[in-house]
Amino acid sequence: MSPAAPGRGGAAPVARCATPPEYFEKDEGPGTGRLHLSRNTPAGGVRQLLLMVALVICAALAGGARAQATGGLGLVVERADGALVVVDHTRREAIGRIEGLGDLSHASLVYSPDERFAYVFGRDGGLTKVDILARAVVGRVMQAGNSIGGAISDDGRYVAVSNYEPGGVRVFDADTLEMVADIPTGSKTVGLVDIPGTRFVFSLWDRGETWIADLSAETPEITRIAGMGANPYDALVTANGRTYIAGLFGADHLSALDLWQDDPRPRPILPGYADGREGLPVYKMPHLEGWALAGREFALPAMGQHEVLWVDARTLKETGRTPTHGQPVFAMARPDGRHVWVNFAHPKNDTIQVIDTLTKRVVHEFKPGPGVLHMEFTPRGHEVWLSVRDADKVMVYDTETFEKLGEIDARSPSGIFFTARAHRTGL
């Protein structure tokens, strides 16, 4: 059993272990409005038991854990070293490092609902569970030869991994990392996301299909949707779990599904957006993430065109295009949707452009440094963190003034993931 096991759902007691556990000792009775762990217990003995459990957890984590809540934390992938930097975005600093995660050259991660554990999906097919508080790997399985990403179910019970080699999706118990379902697809799988109802959605690069896997019952139930279009390369789902959009490499449009329908049918969006124009070389595939909704529109990276495409979220009709500095990789709406931040593929990956959602014009452009790979907004969007791979830095900017606020050392940083993602569908 991993040292982490006693702590399931226990971030608060652990966070308290170096300070007096005051809410176990004071009993101000019901109706005081105070957050109170013993509220629903008969008091006395049970409180003592809880205190003992908390102390056991503290002992189990001795040497690793500190008094630390996790809501302001995050992880930064060091892609060349197979390591994670633990960061505190409220203080703009690195607070720890976790090593031994294998090949993280293309890596992403998701968080447990209590924001204590992260599940990291490595390029080498490794699925690694880390304990942010203990700064330790607490579980690791080599589940495939080559994987691309993953998702965690709405109830936090299952972690699904999307594989290039041997293809398909595998689903694991989030506590033990034991495999609970193997879903071969005969294709590389991409765009794996979670949606409500303990379901996962993903797309098949080689077959132009999207599958929905429902894990709410004993046996997974698969729904196959054909006709998505040639070579879906990535996909996103909106925060309400309703609209799934797949980007296509092999077709001049994207495809959307309304997952609230009993029988979702693919609907082409932006058909022929590159009609009559030469396709420009794509030196890095764009990524689609659940940050696409800006106001009432989606902002989406074009494929083979240097522009961001705008689509009305309700009608799915085009509402505009913004010419950009290069091939967009990420087009990410600030959490309030007021701006969209864009980074670019090689060789223009030293630049960021910020687009105003109302005017759809670039309002700010700057060069943080060589190899800007990823962006992550603080949960309410007042700051943004940028990983600048070839500068070995993560840089922090104010999203209103665009002033640089600080930087953090990290070796070849790529993905940045703040724990607030734990509470968002599709992330």
Place this chain on the structure above:
Amino acid sequence: MRSLVATTVLAATAAAGSGAERPIDAARLERLVRHDCGSCHGMTLKGGLGTPLTPDALSHTDAGLLTGIILDGIPGTPMPPWRPLLSAAEARWIANYLLEGGTE
């Protein structure tokens, strides 16, 4: 050492391309292979959305063919033409580097 050999060989193979006059910068090209080719083929070149580029995986090909693929891409697949960014000599250097397993 391998890089030195490759560079010497290439110095003799003059080639036209976007950076023909630019001397071969092995460190820059090695970085490009790992990070930029690596964004599809994997940083360790064991594959991703793109095929593996290990010497084993490339055993059916040769430097000439590989150089052509690097420069002109493979139409209908995500492999883009690198001619706008690399000289023929640089592409040739990368082809040799891959065939020799430079990243291992």
